[in-house]
Amino acid sequence: MTMTAALHSPAADRNKQVILDVLLKALPRRGRALEIASGSGQHVAHFAAAMPGWQWLASDPSPQALASIAALWPEGLTPLQLDVLQSPWPLPASHQEVDAIFSANMLHISPWATCAALMQGAARHLTADGKLLVYGPFIVPGTPTALSNEAFDADLRGRNPAWGLRSLVDVQDEAKAAGLRLVNTTPMPANNLMLEFQRSET
Template sequence: MNDPRLQSPAAARNRQPILEVLRQVLPERARVLELASGSGEHAMHLAGAVPGWTWQPSDPNPRALASIAAWREAAGLANLREPRQLDVTDDWPAERFEAVVAINLLHISPWAVTEALMAGAGGSLVPSGVLYLYGPFRREGCPTAPSNAAFDADLRARDPRWGIRDLDDVTVEAERHGLMLDKVVEMPANNLSLVFRRS
């Protein structure tokens, strides 16, 4: 029988460090909207680790949605919701959330997605709610490591609209929607965790 569950080596590597940051910045009970959930492995791991987090995975891709649904069924977690089809640039859910999470999204999407993400999170988060971003970023216009510079060149060769975003540019866009940078955490493999809070 064909198993629709996708597997991401990156998710297996970074899910525990991401969990450790989220435990520090989120309350024990929180409604979480995850954007671009991909394979669904992060959703399963993070929801499984903290039963008080009601985790809403989402993705625009039908193949990803099938994978998330299959991981969810295998895990049998009461706090992991059915995945919903959601493109960041389309209408967001009417529900309010304590957190919005986007892992490895900004560098593999056009800048318009970053703009839409900030607008959507600004409207969807409760006061003091958290926007959590994970991935590679430039700092003061420079890559954080030579490997990130090579990765950025590869991304731009695949799609000129893609590329590693500058932390300052992301922060300015967030502030336009009432989201203030609260914390930057150095992560493995030259990635960063960015924690914004809705003012």
């Protein structure tokens, strides 16, 4: 009966392996990780199965998403109800300090304030060498935006004026204000990017 609560995202099925490939290259073999806005839970379940040295904590503000995560990973995952705009984040003792924070496809389907909140939360909870990895479509100034991304952006803004694809420069500015710097940008399929942030050097 639990499985009936599981949501399904075709996009998550398509991109979970290519995202995992980047995580395996970017991260060490062991650590603690937090996923922000886990949605259906397809990503975190896939990552946890393929990264046995990592302790993953999934999170989402939606009760429906939390039920889906638990259904996809019935072996004991207890997802956390967390809205990135909460301050402080209500993280358990096991994940007050984490080696990685991952978020996919959140910034363009939430208000712009979530970007600053994500960066500030990452700065509070990442270890000294920890990484924030952010996946999704972005507008890169000076680079032509794919027609599919332009159409997607228009569709998002039509549904909610507070949504829309974010400028990579604006995202970097919010990261810098929180004490993080962009250290790597990986092109991904379907005109997406993986952004990798770490603490700024002092």
